[in-house]
Amino acid sequence: MSQPVSAVRLCQVAKTYDNGVATQVLFDINLEIVPGEFVAIVGASGSGKTTLLNLAGLLDTPSSGDIFLGGRNVSQLAEDERAYIRRDYLGFIFQFHYLLPEFNVLENALLPCRLRSQATAPETRERMISLLREVGLGDRLSYRPQQLSGGQQQRVAIVRALANDPVLVLADEPTGNLDRKSGRAVFELMRFLNQTTRKAFLMVTHDETFAAEADRIIHLEDGRIRPAQ
Numbered sequence: 001m002s003q004p005v006s007a008v009r010l011c012q013v014a015k016t017y018d019n020g021v022a023t024q025v026l027f028d029i030n031l032e033i034v035p036g037e038f039v040a041i042v043g044a045s046g047s048g049k050t051t052l053l054n055l056a057g058l059l060d061t062p063s064s065g066d067i068f069l070g071g072r073n074v075s076q077l078a079e080d081e082r083a084y085i086r087r088d089y090l091g092f093i094f095q096f097h098y099l100l101p102e103f104n105v106l107e108n109a110l111l112p113c114r115l116r117s118q119a120t121a122p123e124t125r126e127r128m129i130s131l132l133r134e135v136g137l138g139d140r141l142s143y144r145p146q147q148l149s150g151g152q153q154q155r156v157a158i159v160r161a162l163a164n165d166p167v168l169v170l171a172d173e174p175t176g177n178l179d180r181k182s183g184r185a186v187f188e189l190m191r192f193l194n195q196t197t198r199k200a201f202l203m204v205t206h207d208e209t210f211a212a213e214a215d216r217i218i219h220l221e222d223g224r225i226r227p228a229q
């Protein structure tokens, strides 16, 4: 593939919610993230961080402006195409891990592969097992989520986000529900996977220490990106 297209690019994106009263929550968002980049989004509660992440993740649609993933304009696609792009191009990590209690660690990590029609390829299974080993869960593959610590559960969720080999991983306060030590381990794991796999990461965080360790920090204030000082 010819290099470099952006992993994601937002051009003049705005978002207004209308539940009876129209409320604009994002204004004039211009943002480009290149492959392999690790970008942190910070800002006060209600400043629009999750809304921005949901737009980049095709979980919501902009009111105006364009969103490009891998150079392709995805702003106007039908929902079935958006679902394919979410599955093949994006990985998601949330504050709560959403692991399924009836599946073990390996099965949970492989869940996104089930969204594809074909059976999970043996090489995918091997890749996921080796990732789980790398994150220190090699001896927990057959454990259920409820038999793991909070930090271990979040590590499974991070590996799961890489199941379909995405270009861009979107993480919304992935350490928000963890104590300091587990949060640090989870953050360092994401950074490690970013550096070894060159996947782009866009991470919302309230933790200034983690944000300072990103390649770049985006400050959101009342729905706008604060210009670089």
Ligand SMILES: Nc1ncnc2c1ncn2[C@@H]1O[C@H](COP(=O)(O)OP(=O)(O)OP(=O)(O)O)[C@@H](O)[C@H]1O
Pocket (backbone or CB within 6 Å): 017, 018, 019, 023, 025, 043, 044, 045, 046, 047, 048, 049, 050, 051, 052
């Ligand atoms: N579905 C919705 N309908 C109406 N308003 C919404 C909706 N989702 C979000 N908002 C509003 O948009 C604004 C931004 O919300 P958002 O969830 O993006 O904030 P945030 O920066 O992620 O905050 P936090 O740090 O608390 O998670 C808020 O004022 C919120 O009330």
Ligand SMILES: [Mg+2]
Pocket (backbone or CB within 6 Å): 049, 050, 051
């Ligand atoms: Mg939020």
